[in-house]
Amino acid sequence: MPTGVHIRDPRQQLFDAAERVLLQDGPNALTSRAVTIEAGVAKGVLHRHFADFDAFLAELVLDRIARIDDQAAALRESAGAGTVAGNLTGALVDLFDSVAVAIVSLVIFRDELRTRLRQARPAHGIPVLTQAAAMMASYLNDECEMGRIAADADVDALALTLIGAGHLLFAGREGTPPEIGAVDKVVTTVIADVVQRRLL
Known part of the structure; x- marks a missing residue:
C-alpha cells in the first residue's frame, strides 16, 4: 500500500489478514511479513500499532x-x-x-x-x-x-x-x-x- 494512504481500521485489517494466513497455511506460516503482505500494508503499520509481533498475536487471540x-x-x-x-x-x-x-x-x-x-x-x-x-x-x-x-x-x-x-x-x-x-x-x-x- 502506498505511503500516506489512510487505512480505515488497521488493527482489524491486520487481524483479518492473520486469520486468512492461519487458515491457508497454518501457525508455522504466521509471521509479521506474511500478515502485512496479506493485509496489503507496509510492515511498519503492524509495529506502529503493536509493540512486537507477539503483542500482535496476543491481541489477535x-x-x-x-x-x-x-x-x-x-x-x-x-x-x-x-x-x-x-x-x-x-x-x-x-x-x-x-x-x-x-x-x-x-x-x-x-x-x-x-x-x-x-x-x-x-x-x-x-x-x-x-x-x-x-x-x-x-x-x-x-x-x-x-x-x-x-x-x-x-x-x-x-x-x-x-x-x-x-x-x-x-x-x-x-x-x-x-x-x-x-x-x-x-x-x-x-x-x-x-x-x-x-x-x-
Missing part, C-alpha cells in the same frame, strides 16, 4: 476471546428455551469455526504467546479453550437452577468434556466442519445422565 464472551452471553440467554442438547450443539458449532480451531493451534504452537495471554487473562489450561469451557459451565449452571439439568450434575466436568470432544470433532478437518448430527450425537451422549430425556 484476545479479540477471539472477546467473541467467546459475547457467545457466552447469548448462550446463557437461551437457558430455559429450546432443548439443552440443541443449545449446546449450536454453541459448539458457533464456537469451533475454522478460525477458532486455527487460533487454538496457534496458542498451542507458541509458548511466548501462551505466557502473554495468561498474564492478560490469568487462567489455567489453554487460552480460548479455557474460556470456552467457562462459557459452557455457566450455561449448564443456569440450566441446573432452572431444573432442566440434575442439581448434583458436575457442570465443570461436563463443560470440559463438551469442549474437548468438540475440539476433537472440529480439528484437522481443513475447512469442512462435521455434520450437525455428529455434533448433536456427542452432546446428547455427554449430557444423557443429567438431562431429562424429554428435554434432549
